[in-house]
Amino acid sequence: MATLTAARAKAIRDPGKHRADKGLYLDVRSATSKSWVQRITIFGRRRDIGLGSYPAISLAQARKQAAENRATVAEGRDPTVKEVKVVIPTFREAAYMAHETHLPRWKNPKHTKEWIRTLERHAFPVIGGKPIDSIGVVDVLGVLTPIWSKVPETARRVRQRMRTVFKWAMAHDFIDLNPAGEAIEGALPPMRRIVNGHRKALPYQQVPDAILKIRSSEAWPATKLAFEFLILTACRSGEVRSAMWSEIDVGARLWTIPAERMKARKEHRVPLSASALTLLESAREFRDSTGLVFPSPQGKMLSDNALSLRARKDKLGAVPHGFRSSFRDWAAECTSASHAAMELSLAHSVGSEVERSYARSDLLEQRRELMEAWGDYICSSDPVTGSQSC
Incomplete structure (x- = not known):
């Protein structure tokens, strides 16, 4: 069988499947109804995949798509399953979503507001717009170092809340490691011992x-x-x-x-x-x-x-x-x-x-x-x- 050319694809009128490439056929139903079909084995099962109508999809385009599908199968994937592109949230977006997740277990309205405000005030200006999977220990240190010795209690809360946001991101498979976790402890100076205001007690x-x-x-x-x-x-x-x-x-x-x-x-x-x-x-x-x-x-x-x-x-x-x-x-x-x-x-x-x-x-x-x-x-x-x- 002669290899299908662009000219023949346009002229052919005989009903049936006409081979255009390895496993690729032009399915002709009439002079005005033609479409591309790829016959391919996926996970041991023969499948016919529609690649679009002709002439909307040209011969060259059909061959290119068929080749990509064969490569996908060779990698052990199914070309008929469209991969959903994962949208990685920014730290700001992740913080708001983590905050929303934890709201039901917080009883104090003041605490719920202060939790997110602490991050808005100290973390967002530094890393709020960065995709959460691009944030590393250096970025976290950029948030904490300026306040670590100056306002240690605030710094402790900021770190704790950042860590909670990163835990949320880990649970949703956006990141693998928590950059506000143990990894940063060696890079921070010893925290000045403070009298914890809400725990100050009398003998x-x-x-x-x-x-x-x-x-x-x-x-x-x-x-x-x-x-x-x-x-x-x-x-x-x-x-x-x-x-x-x-x-x-x-x-x-x-x-x-x-x-x-x-x-x-x-x-x-x-x-x-x-x-x-x-x-x-x-x-x-x-x-x-x-x-x-x-x-x-x-x-x-x-x-x-x-x-x-x-x-x-x-x-x-x-x-x-x-x-x-x-x-x-x-x-x-x-x-x-x-x-x-x-x-x-x-x-x-x-x-x-x-x-x-x-x-x-x-x-x-x-x-x-x-x-x-x-x-x-x-x-x-x-x-x-x-x-x-x-």
Whole structure:
């Protein structure tokens, strides 16, 4: 059979398949209906692939496409499967997508905004527009080095959040290694030791004096009660500020915090000491339609800065969260409470995941004794010295 030429392809009218090249045929149905077909074996199976109509696709174009298809098969790929071009996001795009992914597990609206703002402020100007697969350790150092020693706490957060973005990119197969991970540690100078502002704590011996300062301050009464209740229960600020009367069972001397308000997303039972119950009696004066135990003057939940601001104005030398550390130190040094009871009082996980699956008890009665002793300790200070020992 003569090799098909461009002239013959144009003139041919006989119906049937006319060979144009190895496995390539011009399929003629009529003088005005012609198309290219390639017969090729793909993964052991013979296939007919349409390459387009003639004359829209010329003989030369058809031969070129047929040759490319044969090369694709030789490489072990299927030419009929169109490869989707992967669009690599920039760091900025990846950061917003990672942020969106993590939103459901973040409870604090302020934190969700601050998380992305930190990257917008420090990382985006340097690497925001770079494809995430082109970013290396040197680029990450370009973000961190200027702030590493100057504002170490901010630098730590920026690195942590960058690392989260790169983890997201790894999970989506955009990159293989995390350039903000361990690889950069040797290139960064030792971080200046800082006092972590949201963890600054008092020695437990000074907590009774702090209670006296809070009581004598000029703050909104419900704010003062909330702060003291936070110390008495060793709970977190958000848990106390959002406390509802419906969660308080005075008869059972119990405050049950629902799972959705807990950091670990697990319901937490807080035994209420005599001191805590007395405080709640004072708080009833502010009970309103919101159901909040400690409402603001506007009848809303106290802001997340209300207690922190109070601590600064009253010069307590600690932040609200730090009183949890004070409680933990006191419990370890001044009581015979078990490690588990102390940790569960702070709503911390105890033991491995397997151990926790078998530990059904939350040691409520042990914790009740512990919180009662804590209440007695911090509310019975020497009025002169304002402090006491175990």
